[in-house]
Amino acid sequence: MELLVTYDVSTETREGRRRLRRVAQVCEGYGQRVQQSVFECNVDGVHREQLVHRLLGEVDQGEDSLRIYRLLEPRAEFTRSYGIQPGYDLHDPLIL
């Protein structure tokens, strides 16, 4: 299934910045970064649960927001993309 993972991680503290890096690292193992805090992931049900489990191990639910959407498929048909495309250097997570 096609998932979109989006997150806001509070980066006011060093701990928050660490969480932001770790959330991005988890997502990188499951899909393609397309924006600073947005990943497209094509996973089966098992990997979806694993992904959710790992993300919930990183975020602070009192400080951060994590949302996971199922996308209509095929994704390419139901996605419109404008401007800068993935592939530019998004390796480093955005630090505010």
Next chain:
Amino acid sequence: MELLVTYDVSTETREGRRRLRRVAQVCEGYGQRVQQSVFECNVDGVHREQLVHRLLGEVDQGEDSLRIYRLLEPRAEFTRSYGIQPGYDLHDPLIL
């Protein structure tokens, strides 16, 4: 249809920060902000085209990224949300 609008707007310049504010303002007219740069919008085809047109009038496609996804419906059934929920103060756009 249910759309998810996500964007990265470069805020290194005053002009970029202005774009970020204006992109958020456009989105606010069509849906619910759920994260700093993520909006859920329930629109018909006409309003989708209007939304896209207005957003493309604000972003700088050489600097920014705008992505619009069709979501599986009903959205509530295909969305998982953790942590801070919409309704906290997201009125002010995030300025880096």
